Amino acid sequence: MIDLSQADLLGKGSSRACYVHPYDEHKCVKVTFSASRNITSEELKHYRRYMKRGISWDMISKAHGYVKTNFGEGAVFSLARDYTGEVSRPLEHYLRPDGLYLLSEEELLKAISAFRAYLFRERIVLRELKVDNLVYQRLNAHEGKIILIDGIGNNEFLPVANYSVRFAWRTLKRKWLKFEQRLLIFYPGNVALQRLFKDFHREL
Structure with missing residues (x-):
């Protein structure tokens, strides 16, 4: 279980909130808060398809699977940072x-x-x-x-x-x-x- 209570909030959309992963600064966790619009599972199907195809991940935030959080199930993705260490x-x-x-x-x-x-x-x-x-x-x-x-x-x-x-x-x-x-x-x-x-x- 990952506690996101003190994690930095990167952004919040109409159905998901995105937090900096508390144990890995190069990853983020997206948590769905709207039960009426859960696009994460459908999104990850496409990620798995691209993984099988062996695409380059050079310009896409790569998916790293699911985790349990205190806000519900979350999906982990790579987090882009600048050469200075700041979030892009x-x-x-x-x-x-x-x-x-x-x-x-x-x-x-x-x-x-x-x-x-x-x-x-x-x-x-x-x-x-x-x-x-x-x-x-x-x-x-x-x-x-x-x-x-x-x-x-x-x-x-x-x-x-x-x-x-x-x-x-x-x-x-x-x-x-x-x-x-x-x-x-x-x-x-x-x-x-x-x-x-x-x-x-x-x-x-």
């Missing part, structure tokens, strides 16, 4: 106008390009690609990478993308375009994003 911040932190100075345009372009290539290469099917499901892990003072911390799953009526490369890419392409649209709406002053997405569209 959400990507949104670096996209806001007041956060631009923290990340150069070159770093931002490189990180998003690499993340997009990773999703398509590994065929990671997502329920929804949202900026609040992504963190930017600073590897050193001038380099970093984006890590997906939530949102894995397939909410399509016919989950063909789980088994077909062609349908996986088609689904990813559609969800990536929606992701771009949201970023351009919420961060209209970010010229780097506008230029990057134009380059992506030339590739499609």
Whole structure:
């Protein structure tokens, strides 16, 4: 039994709360508090599928199974930390106008390009690609990478993308375009994003 009473709360969504693992600072524990919407078991099915497929976990928070906690059953995941030891911040932190100075345009372009290539290469099917499901892990003072911390799953009526490369890419392409649209709406002053997405569209 893990006691999360004094554990640091990393965030709380509509159905789950995420805590720093009290015995391992490089892991976190997600606990479902809404009985009406338990997505963890469905999510872990997809993680097991990816484990069998032998994907790279370079840009996804890896799952480490279940634990019992004083708040109920929890799922353990890897926790991204910067080279300074701090918990990696959400990507949104670096996209806001007041956060631009923290990340150069070159770093931002490189990180998003690499993340997009990773999703398509590994065929990671997502329920929804949202900026609040992504963190930017600073590897050193001038380099970093984006890590997906939530949102894995397939909410399509016919989950063909789980088994077909062609349908996986088609689904990813559609969800990536929606992701771009949201970023351009919420961060209209970010010229780097506008230029990057134009380059992506030339590739499609």
